[in-house]
Amino acid sequence: MSSATPKRGALVTLLPYMKAHQAKLWLVFFLVVAVVVIELIQPWLVKEVIDRYVTVAKPDFNSILVMSSAYLGLVLVAFGLTYYQEVLLQRIGVSIVRSLRLDLFRHIQRLALRYFDQTSAGRIITNVVSDTEALNNFFTQFLSNTLRGIFSLLLIMFFMLRLDTVIALYCFLLLPPVVLLAIYFQKKIRTVNAEVRHRLGVVIGFLAENLSGMSIVQIFNQELKQQKALNERNRALLESTILENRWFLCFFNITELLGDLAIAALLWFGGKEVIGGTISFGILYAFIGYIRRFFQPINTISQQMNILQSSIVASDRISRTLQEVPDIQELMGATAPEVTGKIQLDGVSLAYRAGYPILHNINLLIRPGERVGFVGATGAGKSSIMNLVTRFYDVTAGAVIIDGKDIREWPLEALRRSVGIVQQDVMLFSGSIIDNIRFFQADISEERVREACRLVGAEPFILRQPRGYETMLSERASTLSAGERQLLSFARVLIFDPRILILDEATASLDSRTEEVLQEAIHRVSAGRTLLVIAHRLSTVQQMDTICVLEQGRIVESGTHGELLRQRGYYWRLHQSGMLLEEAA
Template sequence: MSKDTTGKSFDLNLFKRLMRYTQPYKVTFFGVAFAALMLSFFSSVRPIILRYTVNDYIIGKDAESLLYFVLLMTAALVLEVISQLSFIYFANWLGQSVIRDIRLKLFNHMIRFRMKYFDSSSVGILVTRAVNDIERIAAIFSDGLFMIVSDLLKMTVVAGVMIYFNWKLSVIIFAVLPLMLYATRLFQKAMKKAFIEVRKEVANLNSFVQERLTGMKIVQLFVREKKEYDDFVAINEKHKTAWINTVWYNSIFIAVVEMMAAVTTGLLVWYGGLQAVMNNDMAKLGDVFMFIMLSTMIFRPLRQIADKFNTLQMGMVAANRVFDVLDTQSRVEETGTVKAGHFKGKIEFDKVRFEYVADEEVLKGISFTAQPGETVAIVGATGAGKSTIINLLNRFYDIKAGEIRVDDQNINDFTVESLRNEIAIVLQDVFLFADTILNNITLKNPDISEEEVIAAAKEIGIHKFIKSLPGGYHYNVKERGSMLSSGQRQLIAFLRAYVSDPSILVLDEATSSVDGHSEKLIQKATERVTKGRTSMVIAHRLATVKKADKILVMEAGKIIEEGTHDDLLKKEDGHYRKLYEVQFMAEEEAV
């Protein structure tokens, strides 16, 4: 859609799609249209009243009737104000209602994207789509579409009035209009390109700032403040230049329009006044006054239409970007119909092949079985494919070949939601929301009470730690859990997994950056959480490796060894034995 839309001044199909979101608000939509109609009517009535006032009562010196017509003009002005107030308020109300619906649909769509989409997409750009671009769509209704329709309607009525009362003076105004329309067309084309560039630079700016703020620790640790600032200066300059281009085009256009309007007024005064003097017909002066007022009502809306059309264009560009995201099909394909119950916990990988990038296999036909209640440890060098196994079990990605089964049934047969409800994960990089500890544990699941959370915390031995925090379970951990240490965040993650009562537990168990006290709590939590359920552990600690019922040794996407700790140590040239001697024995000696 993007290429087609950006190549057109107005995309009718895109506009029709956007208008479908107004269907639930038909009454308001037609109410706004009616207010626009009344606005154009009352705007045209005032100049007509002015004409009669000048011709019949000012020149005719009828003071009594003059007061009547002044009151009549005041009444027309009040009705025009009421129409304008209704028009502006309900147009904005409609716009905000539409973007609320679109934003909800967009967010609901994005949270169901597969992980592969987020691997290659900028979070900053997605934020721009969900916030800035959505607001631009609202402007289509508040300052774009309805304003344009209202102004066109007003201009049509005014043109009819002019022709009816004095076609000769009308010719003067109509002669200038083609020049005005041509200038408007050139302006609209230039602004279209400028606004596309503006939206692009806004997205780049948001993405850059979001990434640097998220990675501020790295920026400061490696003393990159000066470099990042210099890069930001360059990006900010591009953003400013994009906006300056729109200001430049706008400035030229406004100057041209004002000049044409002034020339037209001068011609009206010259020709109308000349006719009144030469023909000794003072009644023509009322026409001159009326046409000066009507010319303003022609030229000002025309200038505003160009401005409003720019707003409409920006909104359409934004709508195109938002619909591009909505049209992106990046969900894990929901092929399952079976609702998973509480699993016994048997897990089978049967000749599974997988690739993140085409023709670059990460898993190369791996096969293994975890029996119900077993703890399976996975060890190997970075990039061997350990974390990929976890991702595939949860269907964050779909496999290229082979089969993954739970309790002898292909995981593709289960609905994604029910499958993930039965699998809990504790990741190495724990993510916490800017919320209370309680809400981070329950994730606001109404089926999990605070009492159950407290009981679970006592079972795995971290209740005392939580109660020591200000506010206890209601302590706000701030963004990404910044108020807690890495070990404390991992303890919260263990409790989050435990209270969900999963059939299968997956642990990316990392304790390299935690203190000794937190490590002991994590070890205790691990033992309690894994008890009685099938567990798959990316092992980093000696205790987990030794206690595992089975160890899978991975290298370059393949399982090269499999067995218990003791069995694998018996292989003299075994990969696990070498790994144990280099890594784990050093850990054991340190203890």
Template sequence: MSSTSGNKKIFDWTLLRRVFSLAAPYRKKVMLSLGLAILLALLTPVRPWLIQITVNNYIRNGMLDWVIRITLIQFGLLLVETLFRFFFTFTTSWLGQTVVKNLRVRVFNKVVGLNLSQFDATPIGTLTTRTINDIESVNEVFSDGLIPIIADFLSILSILFVMFWVDWKLALISLAPFPFLILATYIFKESVNRSFIRVRNAVAALNAFVQEHLTGIQVVQTFAAEEREFDKFKKINKEHRNANINAIFAYSVFFPVVEIVLAVSTGLLVWWAASHALQLPPEQGAEMAGKMISFILFLNLLFRPLRVIADKFNVLQMGMVASERVFKVLDNEDYIQTEGSFAPDKVAGKIEFDHVWFAYKDEQYVLKDLNFTVEPGETVALVGHTGSGKTSIISLLNRLYHINKGSIRIDGVEVEEYRLEALRRQTGVVLQDVFLFSGSVLENITLRNPAISREQVERAAKMIGVHEFIESLPGGYDYKVMERGATLSLGQRQILSFIRALLYDPSILILDEATSSVDTESEQLIQQAIENLISGRTAIVIAHRLSTIRKADKIIVLDKGEIREIGSHEELLERKGYYHSLYESQFEKG
């Protein structure tokens, strides 16, 4: 994002209102923080003014008892101001963290409900940045952004009012260098803003790169690409460093400039007050001492918020940029539709694809006018070369993607009319690439669903003949699986996925059979598990093995998203068509 667009965001009142609408349930906290900001602004100039009165009226006249009283009052005001400031800081920080907690839940809930096409097009690291880093920046809108800026402005206005009320000429003299400070503040704000945008983009790039390469570390190491990828990482990391250094340089210049302006203001104040006091009658000249002391304190109180207000503007601005990114995720309409209300306890399992067209992008169709029917209890094998559309068919049936044209029906009801949870409860899925999470075998099978008991898991494992295998693992069902199932073989991971599917007793089984890369013992277990899973269920199987093809009631032969042939194994071989040549080249050795 360019700095120009970034500059506009802070004045995007619609976006700002939307950010603050997140705090609507905590309106009382917002009002409390604003009330405390007003009280702090009113209290800020009181102590310097009391010091002026003490010097002019009591110290000069030797009224020590009044000096003690005023000092005690000052001490009391200091305690009250400190208490108010604590509550103000705590309230704004509490508000920010509470909003962030709720927002992060909303964003994560939205992300897990997005269509898979969004994950195909968006790096996981980018979504991670949106869910964690960007949302944390929204917190700063509350804790260090708008409300603290309002508090600082109120304090500045309150101090300026008292300064001009006490002595407007002295106020004008001491504030003479302020135009230089305003110019320096503007330059600083713009410079840091550009750097912050670069930092934010660099963080997103780092997250995406690291996430992608840690996930694919096996590929990197297998092809000895460590050095090349490391060079890429160094370039991204260097950009992150340079962006931060630019911001640090701006801070390194700005703060000394503020100190110089404060010193010049103080010098002008002392010079004018001293020279002016010599021209006044002794009584009035003596009063100038109290004014000079109070004005030095006023200037220090005035410069305290001015030192950080530009930084807070940048925090607010970056929070707004981050919130816009977060809202883009929340506003994404490409999510899984769940408005269907049909939720039967059980389906017979009849599947119909009626003139189905589907494209992952625009009109680059990967499935073209598909028409076929699977009767309840039938096993249908999908065969074809890579890219023929086999995986797309099973993804559409489970509503992981939306079709472009046509309709898909289960028991005569379009899948869009099913409640999503009910549809997926009826369709068990076993994918070729089994993903396992960190945790025990039991937790990976149940996906931490408290409604599924250990006894149910063991019963399902026994039904497909893999209970003994799981018990043979160290710790049995409590065996700890590393991230992505790194401590288990491909076949072992596949077996766990079968139990996952069986636990919900689905009427329809979607099976991406993958036994070509597993050891013989695992293959035998998997074949047995497949037979037990398929028995009595409607099954759509992506066939990788000849044994599955032969046992299928029907084979659908796909080529470039179109159906070339449908029939049994023997029927298709007799036709001497596309399946026959595919069988000879791909399956004959199976």
């Protein structure tokens, strides 16, 4: 989070999008003016009726009838225009936000993993969901209400001036206090409301936590203590909502009172003029009608300031994201070589932050079809090597060469499709089982998916699901066990058929019985591929052609299981500690 305050100019992000709808926006603009004029002409009309047709020697009903019918026509037109204008403006807003969302999401997808590792997921999601929604409000609420409010205000002032300049100017004296009042109250209500939301959040958080930990509360016999704690928060919330309501009522009632007092004042000063014959009664009436309408636009506009502020903040955040430059760039015109699965790490170093290298000068050659295991403590650099082979990160020094070509010269998609990865946490998406396996690519046939599932042994449990392959996986696929999820991810790998396969702690979260079942699947999936396995359990890597032991970013030992035991080094010690425990039995 940067401390820099959002600039007013932050809304410029929106300009290019608005330009695309320029013509329509102008149309909306004119429609708003038309609708407001039709609405505000009412007091004027009454004035005309009174002064011209009623308070004259010979009242003229026919003219009144003509005028009413004409106005009826206008009102019906205004009805249509109001509807059309609103729909038009909203459509513009909705489609701008749509384009913005897509551009933002596309851009984020292009960013490299460093961005996702350094930015919390919550913030990215807020950016895509809430910030864009705030801009939606900018169009649907701010723009529409402000436009209408400003024109109403201007037109009222215009009509007043036309009626009588002096009285109009007196009426305008009301403007500064009303505006100040509105600004003051809006500000006050905003802060009080922020407090309400904060306290509400506290109550929600407390409830959520205590409901999920209710059994702990009960077992520790602390129900009363927790109820008391809730009541404190609940009371705080109550107080702030009452305060908010008080401010709100205060604002509302003061505005009402001001409106009535303004009428009284008009009557007093205007009445004298009418008696004195300087103005007609109709004019006084029209003024009373207009002064009543003075307040609403001001309140509406001042309410919109919240929305304006949050849209500025939102658009600032969005433009920052859009300005992020992807770390990993594809070389122009890159082509992929013939893939056999040969990997060469050539003096590779990696530092996630300058000056703090994680990997130091790693040299390693992996032949096509070779199976290599990596062991070592967390932070030893196992996963970092995988981050390089998949080009999630670029090397700081040296080069990763796959099939004779530096991977920085590969097209990214070709590289990623040649290197498959199975992780400890299998990521499943909301959708059917079959779509999860083929990653929502409908052009991959169902038969191919079934075949893959049969091969890894996933079909029996899939068919046991209520709708087989079409079963929808719920949120985070909690209905499937860890082992079942892992089987699905193996099937996914088979579908994508990469030459190089990385198993990143793929069986770490499984109990030993499930792991046994999975070993068979691993065996089938890895056949004919270059296999890189990261593991905690030594048993998982014992069978590998080569085992690399990593310590603090260096390969300290490598060789087969037997060789490493004979070396009596780190690997041997790890293995030995288990032996000792067995002897204790």
